[in-house]
Amino acid sequence: xxxxxxxxxxxxxxKMLFLMLIPAVLYFIIFSYLPMGGIIVAxxxxxxxxxxxxxxxxxxxxxxxxxxxxxxxxxxKNTILYNLAFIAAGMAVQVGVAILxxxxxxxxxxxxxxxxxxxxxFISWVVVGSFVFGIFNYxxxxxNTLLKxxxxxxxxxxxxxxxxxxxxxxxxxxxxxxxxxxxYLAAIMGINPELYESADLDGANIFQKIRHITLPLLKTTIIxxxxxxxxxxLRGNFDMFYQLVGNNSLLFNQTxxxxxxxxxxxxxxxxxxxxxxxxxxYQSAVGFIIIVSLNALIKKINPDYALF
Amino acid sequence: MxxxxxxxxxxxxxxxxxxxxxxxxxxxxxxxxxxxxxxxxLMLSSGEKFDLIFAANYMNYADNARRGAFKEITPELLNxxxxxSAKESKDKLAGGYVNGKMYALPTxxxxxxxxxxxxxxxxxxxxNVPDIKSIDDFGVYLDxxxxxxxxxxxxxxxxxxxxxxxxxxxxxxxLMAPGLPNCTxxxxxxxxxxxxxxxxxxxxxxxxxxxxxxxxxxxxxxxSKNALSNxxxxxxxxxNGKNAAVLASIPGANNVYNEVSKSHPEWDVxxxxxxxxxxxxxxxxxxxxxxxxxxxxxxxxxLMLLDLLRYNEAYNMLTQYGIEGTHYTLNDKGDxxxxxxxxxxxxxxxxxGWTNETYTKVFDGSFPNYAALTEDAKKRYQPNPLVxxxxxxxxxxxxxxxxxxxxxxxxxxxxxxxxxxxxTGIQEYKDKIKQAxxxxxMETAQAQIKAYLNTK
Numbered sequence: 001x002x003x004x005x006x007x008x009x010x011x012x013x014x015k016m017l018f019l020m021l022i023p024a025v026l027y028f029i030i031f032s033y034l035p036m037g038g039i040i041v042a043x044x045x046x047x048x049x050x051x052x053x054x055x056x057x058x059x060x061x062x063x064x065x066x067x068x069x070x071x072x073x074x075x076x077k078n079t080i081l082y083n084l085a086f087i088a089a090g091m092a093v094q095v096g097v098a099i100l101x102x103x104x105x106x107x108x109x110x111x112x113x114x115x116x117x118x119x120x121x122f123i124s125w126v127v128v129g130s131f132v133f134g135i136f137n138y139x140x141x142x143x144n145t146l147l148k149x150x151x152x153x154x155x156x157x158x159x160x161x162x163x164x165x166x167x168x169x170x171x172x173x174x175x176x177x178x179x180x181x182x183x184y185l186a187a188i189m190g191i192n193p194e195l196y197e198s199a200d201l202d203g204a205n206i207f208q209k210i211r212h213i214t215l216p217l218l219k220t221t222i223i224x225x226x227x228x229x230x231x232x233x234l235r236g237n238f239d240m241f242y243q244l245v246g247n248n249s250l251l252f253n254q255t256x257x258x259x260x261x262x263x264x265x266x267x268x269x270x271x272x273x274x275x276x277x278x279x280x281x282y283q284s285a286v287g288f289i290i291i292v293s294l295n296a297l298i299k300k301i302n303p304d305y306a307l308f
Numbered sequence: 309m310x311x312x313x314x315x316x317x318x319x320x321x322x323x324x325x326x327x328x329x330x331x332x333x334x335x336x337x338x339x340x341x342x343x344x345x346x347x348x349x350l351m352l353s354s355g356e357k358f359d360l361i362f363a364a365n366y367m368n369y370a371d372n373a374r375r376g377a378f379k380e381i382t383p384e385l386l387n388x389x390x391x392x393s394a395k396e397s398k399d400k401l402a403g404g405y406v407n408g409k410m411y412a413l414p415t416x417x418x419x420x421x422x423x424x425x426x427x428x429x430x431x432x433x434x435x436n437v438p439d440i441k442s443i444d445d446f447g448v449y450l451d452x453x454x455x456x457x458x459x460x461x462x463x464x465x466x467x468x469x470x471x472x473x474x475x476x477x478x479x480x481x482x483l484m485a486p487g488l489p490n491c492t493x494x495x496x497x498x499x500x501x502x503x504x505x506x507x508x509x510x511x512x513x514x515x516x517x518x519x520x521x522x523x524x525x526x527x528x529x530x531x532s533k534n535a536l537s538n539x540x541x542x543x544x545x546x547x548n549g550k551n552a553a554v555l556a557s558i559p560g561a562n563n564v565y566n567e568v569s570k571s572h573p574e575w576d577v578x579x580x581x582x583x584x585x586x587x588x589x590x591x592x593x594x595x596x597x598x599x600x601x602x603x604x605x606x607x608x609x610x611l612m613l614l615d616l617l618r619y620n621e622a623y624n625m626l627t628q629y630g631i632e633g634t635h636y637t638l639n640d641k642g643d644x645x646x647x648x649x650x651x652x653x654x655x656x657x658x659x660x661g662w663t664n665e666t667y668t669k670v671f672d673g674s675f676p677n678y679a680a681l682t683e684d685a686k687k688r689y690q691p692n693p694l695v696x697x698x699x700x701x702x703x704x705x706x707x708x709x710x711x712x713x714x715x716x717x718x719x720x721x722x723x724x725x726x727x728x729x730x731x732t733g734i735q736e737y738k739d740k741i742k743q744a745x746x747x748x749x750m751e752t753a754q755a756q757i758k759a760y761l762n763t764k
Contacts, residue, residue: 051355
């Protein structure tokens with residue numbers, strides 16, 4: 001009794017706020033919660049005339065192709081390692097850039113540099129993929145033309161799998177650092193300037209201020225950002241990998257992630273909703289387990305930083 | 309009616325003309341919508357109500373039919389509403405049957421699995437290259453280009469072109485893959501084997517020799533060291549003068565010839581047959597066809613329309629070539645002439661489902677030996693008892709998925725010569741497909757072939 005009463009009064013009290021919440025709630029119900037019912041297609045043999053719910057059950061058969069491919073472990077490992085590299089390198093560079101910008105004094109130079117860092121974010125991976133090929137291809141690529149011009153021997157980038165890890169992480173940073181640093185920059189702007197002023201009075205230099213004021217106050221933001229990204233740790237950045245590497249099977253052992261593998265494997269077949277849904281479910285389930293356990297771990301160490 | 313195609317500028321006008329005819333003849337009109345290949349699958353899975361749709365083996369016709377995407381065309385329906393199609397020879401309808409039931413009416417045009425080399429006559433003359441009569445002769449031509457034309461890549465294949473090389477191999481060595489559209493199958497049948505026994509492609513000594521030759525070609529620089537990342541197609545780089553050879557079907561070669569003989573007559577483009585030994589195979593008539601939607605509400609009108617499109621000259625010519633005088637004219641030889649920048653170019657408006665040889669015209673300006681090569685294909689054609697067979701992969705879909713993926717990862721680079729040692733490469737590929745269950749795949753395929761031949 002008491003609970004319902006308080007809920008009603010709560011609703012009444014914050015009428016406007018709840019009203020404003022409705023569109024977001026509807027959005028998630030329609031686009032995130034309702035489609036979850038479709039997960040069952042991962043356990044079905046999809047037939048067109050019967051639809052998702054009428055199709056016959058096949059148990060775990062749709063999962064079989066992925067785990068029998070002999071690649072499941074390699075792909076999971078690649079996907080996780082790449083994502084860890086993206087998260088770690090991305091965070092370090094983004095925080096660094098954000099701090100740099102916050103310390104820059106000239107207004108115009110700051111605006112200009114920020115825009116030029118942000119610009120790559122708007123270039124499609126398709127375009128990036130084609131100019132990467134323009135740079136690195138063996139016969140007529142600009143890198144090799146340059147090397148030959150200097151009298152050095154050309155390098156076969158596409159035949160050399162080990163450097164692709166760095167190329168991919170490099171392009172990831174180039175494209176996303178500008179955008180990612182905005183969040184951190186906003187967090188830095190939110191820090192009370194009085195803290196810096198009193199530090200100035202105490203004679204702290206710029207590095208001491210960063211070390212003892214900016215970084216500790218950014219910690220919450222950093223942890224939240226990491227938690228948000230860890231949930232998708234089994235999701236490969238499909239368009240990036242696909243556009244940069246494509247079907248170059250010489251590089252697969254170093255660059256293949258779950259998403260590109262599934263795309264390749266099922267693209268050649270007819271439409272089978274079951275198998276891609278099965279792999280998607282695997283990715284989501286593992287991602288869910290990872291984020292829940294990481295959150296629990298953080299909660300144990302310091303409850304203030306946990307997401308939920 | 310849904311057709312997978314980008315359409316043509318004047319398609320709407322043609323559709324209006326078509327509807328004038330249908331209103332008169334069968335008291336119905338047809339609403340034609342174009343859609344992309346990707347949207348095709350989504351449309352089928354959405355469960356939308358429609359009457360007619362294009363279907364073809366290369367778009368997984370049989371698998372879609374087994375999954376209930378199409379309405380069955382029962383003998384009663386066919387006899388009553390499409391009497392002309394019902395009277396068609398069994399041979400031409402066979403491709404439309406899946407598990408003994410008819411789900412589509414296949415086209416009425418035979419298309420042969422016959423490839424040609426499209427090469428530059430000016431370069432052949434310049435470097436004294438003899439006529440191309442075999443794979444090795446083709447190698448001689450590529451070699452001359454590689455040694456002398458430093459700004460060209462002789463055979464500039466791209467990332468998805470490994471199938472060209474394996475089809476060159478299959479086509480010249482009398483091999484065929486049952487129930488799969490192309491040579492990416494790890495198992496094959498020797499066409500002259502009366503028992504139609506399935507064998508592992510990579511056990512043949514010829515495979516090893518061919519792969520070694522391809523490695524040699526790649527090492528000689530006949531294609532780019534980065535071919536696996538090259539996204540530019542052969543045709544485009546040929547037209548731009550960056551590439552000296554194209555491998556294409558007869559109609560494909562004709563398209564290239566038509567375009568290039570106008571823009572660069574000095575190149576003296578020549579076309580040679582690429583399958584120089586063995587017999588020639590025909591694709592199933594189900595390389596294109598029309599099916600009824602599973603939830604079609606007017607199957608009888610749809611079938612009446614199909615009969616008209618397939619067998620009525622006015623309907624067929626209108627949909628295939630447009631309006632006479634505007635979109636095409638016929639010259640005194642009976643060849644068809646298209647105006648420059650036609651607003652209804654042939655083979656653009658998705659009408660591949662009801663082509664009919666009887667009404668198909670030879671294009672004016674076709675390459676000189678066009679008729680000779682078509683004749684050669686017909687003469688060397690050997691009927692193939694499995695031409696309309698498709699594997700039912702329902703129980704082994706995990707295996708087939710992994711096999712096609714393993715081809716892309718291991719066999720495709722080998723066909724393109726990207727392997728340090730061919731023998732270890734073959735062994736590795738064989739180990740991988742064995743792990744993936746190729747034995748079970750072969751067993752299933754062999755059993756299905758046996759059952760298929762028994763019912764035939």
